[in-house]
Amino acid sequence: MFVITGPYYDPQVAPHYAGQVRVPDALYKLVFDPGTGKSWVYWTANANVRKPERLSYAELVQRTGIHYFPSLP
Structure with missing residues (x-):
């Protein structure tokens, strides 16, 4: 099993910060x-x-634009 955890920053939403750290x-x-x-x-x-x-994996790729496992459809 592979598990990848990550943040998503919506490019169409103004950034939010907690102090100097950007909040996903x-x-x-x-x-x-x-x-x-x-x-x-x-x-x-x-x-x-x-x-x-x-x-689905395809929906994640569509939202993030990242192909985490290029061999997957």
């Missing part, structure tokens, strides 16, 4: 199982939310 607009966790070839993503706005969204 969302956080995500990408899970990839190379044994099965399956992947899934948990995405949550950096706000008081009950549950994270479940995204």
